[in-house]
Amino acid sequence: MKRIEVWADMVCGWAHIGKRRLEKAEFGEDVEIVWRPFQIDPMAPAQAESLEKALRDPIADGALRACHPDLAPQENRARAAADAAEEGLGPRWGGVLRPNTFDAHRVIALAYERGGSALQNAVVERILQAHFVDGSDIGDRATLAALAAEAGLDGMAGALDAGEGTREVRSQILRGKAIGVATSPTFVVGEAAVAGAQPPAILEDLVRRAAPGRDLPDEVRLLRQAESLLDLRDPLGALETLEPLMAGHGDDPSVRLLAARAYFGSAQLGRARETLESLLERAPGDHYARFLLGRTLERSNRHAEALPHLRLAVAMSPEPDYTHTLHRVEGRVASGVDPQRNRFVRQAGLGRST
Incomplete structure (x- = not known):
């Protein structure tokens, strides 16, 4: 069985349209559809505000372009409304609020965890309907709990208050970033992907030509994800990805070196130095670790x-x-530009007398 991962945000009209087109596709084989989190507007306020007001805010306006980067938000909304009508989503369609969708993604993740893809699909459908047709605030926890219950998922009020699903959603958002998801919706099958609300034929072709994804060991998958995040200049995301590896495989040189790179990239220079010194005690011939320790000391x-x-x-x-780097640091030492050395000289009374 192949798995289609749909990376989407519940306030993206193209996600709603893409869901309808996905439902029309005929794959000719068993597929599992799993919804994954993507936030086009992660800085949306906890208390939902009017979407019209948000579109007058340059920061929010820029964030909302992630749903369709080629179009201005107003043009995007008009085009989405026309396509939504063609897909039978109703004469009254279109979001009127700007909510924060992180909790909605938590509910969706918990739906899959507790009831599999069928329950998750029902919850996604109800949340999309609430936002685009009913005009409900899908950032409100009480509203989300009620919507989940209507779809057959109970107990969400307590689960949200207890923080359930938070780690899973953060982990999946980082994974999406690491594999290159940059817009909503993005359909991923194995290592193949298409972005946007594609017609059924494109989705059918995606499934047909995609090789099944390889089930890598968690340790390998997390290492690759952390490396990708470092390449994308997200060292804090890399550190979050590495947390379970540091807990269970903290002595592994590959894990420690990635952690050191992430500490260095996030300016946690003390931790970077300690990690690299410990690593070099065991592997003094690791030239990259040696270089990175030199860079860490230089930045300090x-x-x-x-x-x-x-x-x-x-x-x-x-x-x-x-x-x-060596020539640069040699030049600084030769010219006396070394605060640590100068401080030592002053404290020892070895400075030039005047």
Whole structure:
């Protein structure tokens, strides 16, 4: 059985339209449809506000473009309304509120966890209907609990208050970012994907040509996700991804080196230095770890301490980045631009007398 992952936000009209088109597709084989979280407007306020008001805010206006990056929000809404009518979504269709959808994604994740794809699909349908047809606030927890109950999922009021689903949604949002999801909706099957509310024929072709996804061990999957997030300049997301690996495999050199890179990227220089020093005690020949320790010390304004590590890194692997950094730090030490060394000299009374 193949799995279609639908990465979408519940305030994106194209997600509602895409759902209708997905339902019309004929795949010719068993498929599981799973909804995953994507937030086009993660900075939306906890208390929903008028969408018309939000569209006058340049920041909110920019965020809402993520639903259809090629169109201005007003043009996007007009085009979506026309397509929604063609899909039979009703004469009265269109969101009127700007809610924060994080809790809605938590409910959707819990629906899959507790009842599988069928229950999740029912919950997604009810939430989309509430936002686009009923004009309800799907950021309100009481409203979400009631909608979930109508779809057959009880107990959401207590679950939301207890924080259930929070970690799963954050993890999936990071995973989506790592695999390249950048708009709502995006349909992913294995390693193939298409973005936008595609017609049934395109979705059928996606399933037909996609190879089943490989079930990688969790450790490998999380390592790859953390690497992708670092490449995307999201070191805090990488650290969050690495949390379970640090807890269960904290001594693994690959895990520790990724953690050190994430600490360095997020300016947690003390943690980066400690992690790299510990790593190099076990693997003194790791030239990249040696170079990164030198860079960490350089960023901490400890240039004289950085030099030995950078020289060793260059001796082991004379890569251009290593050599350039070494020359830069040697120049700073030679010119006396080293706050740590200068402080030591002043404290020891070794400065020039005047």
